[in-house]
Every structure is written in structure tokens, then in C-alpha cells.
Amino acid sequence: MRVVFLGTPDFAVPTLNALNEKYEVVAVVCQPDKAKNRKGETIFGAVKQRAIELNIPLFQFNKIREEGVQILKDLAPDIMITCAYGQILSQEILDIPKYGILNVHGSLLPKYRGSAPIQWSLINGEEKTGITIMKTALGMDTGDIVSKREIIIEDDMYLQELYNALKIMGANLLIDTIDEYVSGKIVPVPQNEAEATKCRMITKEDAKIDFFAPNKDIRNRIRGLGYGYFLYNNEPVKVYKAQLCLDSGKQGEILSHTKEGVKIACGSGSVIFTELQMPGKKRMDAKDFINGVKLSGEVL
Numbered sequence: 282m283r284v285v286f287l288g289t290p291d292f293a294v295p296t297l298n299a300l301n302e303k304y305e306v307v308a309v310v311c312q313p314d315k316a317k318n319r320k321g322e323t324i325f326g327a328v329k330q331r332a333i334e335l336n337i338p339l340f341q342f343n344k345i346r347e348e349g350v351q352i353l354k355d356l357a358p359d360i361m362i363t364c365a366y367g368q369i370l371s372q373e374i375l376d377i378p379k380y381g382i383l384n385v386h387g388s389l390l391p392k393y394r395g396s397a398p399i400q401w402s403l404i405n406g407e408e409k410t411g412i413t414i415m416k417t418a419l420g421m422d423t424g425d426i427v428s429k430r431e432i433i434i435e436d437d438m439y440l441q442e443l444y445n446a447l448k449i450m451g452a453n454l455l456i457d458t459i460d461e462y463v464s465g466k467i468v469p470v471p472q473n474e475a476e477a478t479k480c481r482m483i484t485k486e487d488a489k490i491d492f493f494a495p496n497k498d499i500r501n502r503i504r505g506l507g508y509g510y511f512l513y514n515n516e517p518v519k520v521y522k523a524q525l526c527l528d529s530g531k532q533g534e535i536l537s538h539t540k541e542g543v544k545i546a547c548g549s550g551s552v553i554f555t556e557l558q559m560p561g562k563k564r565m566d567a568k569d570f571i572n573g574v575k576l577s578g579e580v581l
Contacts, residue, residue: 284306285356286300287366288362288365289311289328289367295452297328299455300362301335383414385451386412386413396483397480397483400440413426416469423472430453488508495547495549518580521558521564524555526552530546533579538571538576542555545580
């Protein structure tokens with residue numbers, strides 16, 4: 282079966298690998314290069330790098346709906362797979378493959394349509410999430426559901442752990458799904474619009490800690506973003522791990538700074554930051570952090 286794969290970040294690499302092992306991946310499509318290193322050299326995205334390693338023909342379109350239609354038609358794919366690609370496809374593109382286009386999405390649709398579903402599931406304190414394989418439609422993650430697989434979100438799970446688990450789950454579920462879908466054994470089910478939720482893109486401002494919020498919400502935000510930050514003497518201090526504490530005080534007050542962590546009062550209770558980083562310094566656990574910095578007073 283001829284497959285065209287569309288994806289860009291490392292989340293999509295396991296899916297590309299799995300497809301390449303089982304099917305004929307005739308082309309890979311990813312977003313144009315954007316990042317550069319300190320030397321001004323272009324940094325390839327993870328999918329692009331993997332496609333080069335696998336010697337698979339690669340395409341990068343600024344606007345796939347304008348530049349990619351004829352190329353995709355000429356490739357004559359039986360099916361197309363998208364996974365964190367990053368561009369909206371037109372109906373003309375959706376109609377190209379014989380079996381349509383399947384998308385690997387990092388949530389249990391119809392919850393968390395849109396970008397950053399993994400981050401928002403953690404930020405919102407969800408107890409479970411998963412992968413949905415859906416048939417791509419014109420709307421934002423509105424297509425019929427082909428298959429789902431759940432994962433329990435453990436309390437000590439932060440963004441990278443959940444991200445890594447889901448990218449492997451997505452690849453496995455897709456491979457378990459494709460043949461049954463193509464053979465007609467799976468009938469896609471429309472999403473329940475009444476249960477649909479959307480999530481927006483993450484911004485840098487989302488990482489700013491609001492100490493008027495409950496301590497659990499602050500910890501969940503750090504879990505979901507992989508970090509947070511507060512201002513101390515007008516300098517941003519990044520935090521990567523947090524624990525909950527019942528001790529209270531004025532919001533933003535530093536209650537203690539010991540080798541166990543920096544304890545700061547919140548809207549309810551307090552949080553203990555156990556991994557921190559000052560500007561221009563390395564990320565440290567609290568035991569090492571306290572040797573160089575002693576925080577006191579209040580933070581913003």
C-alpha cells in the first residue's frame with residue numbers, strides 16, 4: 282500500500298518509523314525549516330531528519346493547499362497519514378487518496394481538539410487521555426473516529442513523560458488500525474459535538490506562575506508546560522518540579538528555602554519547587570540551588 286506521511290516534530294517520528302516498516306512510504310511532507318542554531322545554520326525538524334535517514338522523498342510546502350495538490354496527486358497514494366503536521370488540508374487534498382487521510386491525534390476526541398492537547402490535558406488536571414485515530418475532515422479535528430486508546434495520567438507525570446508515552450502509543454495504534462480500516466472492518470463513528478472541547482496554542486505567557494491560583498493548579502500548569510517561572514528581584518526564575526503543601530501565607534510569600542525546596546504560598550496552600558534555574562545558570566535540584574542562591578521575601 283502506497284502511503285504519504287505528513288508530520289513535522291519528533292512526536293511524529295515513531296509513526297513514520299512504524300509506517301516505513303510495514304508499508305511503502307512514497308513521500309514525507311513536513312513544514313518548512315524555521316529554526317537556526319547560533320551559527321545561523323538551519324536546524325532540520327525531527328521528521329525531516331528521519332526521512333533523510335530513511336532515504337524517503339521529502340517535500341516542504343509553505344502552503345500545501347496551493348503548492349502541494351498536483352505533487353500529491355502524482356504520488357498516487359492509497360492512503361495519507363498526518364501526525365502533528367501543522368497545516369490545514371483542503372478538500373481537494375482530502376479527496377486524493379483512495380482510502381482518505383487518517384490523523385494521529387494526542388487526545389481522546391472530541392475532547393481537546395486543536396493544538397497542544399497533551400499540554401492542556403495536564404494543565405487541566407485530567408486523570409486520563411490517549412490517542413485518537415480519526416478520518417481527517419475539513420474542520421479542526423472534527424473527523425469521524427476510527428479508533429482510540431487510553432492512558433492513565435499518573436500524578437507524577439510531567440509533559441515529557443506523557444509526550445513520550447503518547448507518541449509511541451500513537452504509532453502502535455495506527456498500525457493496529459490501518460488494515461482493518463482499509464478492509465472495511467472498522468466503520469468510523471461521528472464525534473459527539475456536545476462533548477467537544479477546543480484547546481488553544483501555548484504561549485510564553487502561560488508559563489508565568491500566578492500565585493493567587495490554588496497550589497494544585499500551579500503544579501498542574503508546570504506539569505503541562507514542562508516548566509513555569511516567577512520573578513524574583515525582576516529576574517525570571519524557572520521551576521521544573523513542584524510538590525503540594527498545606528502551609529499557607531500571603532500569595533507569593535517565600536515561606537522557606539531549604540535543601541528540600543523553595544516553598545511559596547499560593548491562593549490555597551503552597552507549592553515546594555524542587556528543581557529551579559536562575560537566569561544564565563544550570564537547572565539544579567533544590568539542594569544544589571540553595572548553595573548559590575538564597576531566596577526570601579516575596580515573588581511576582
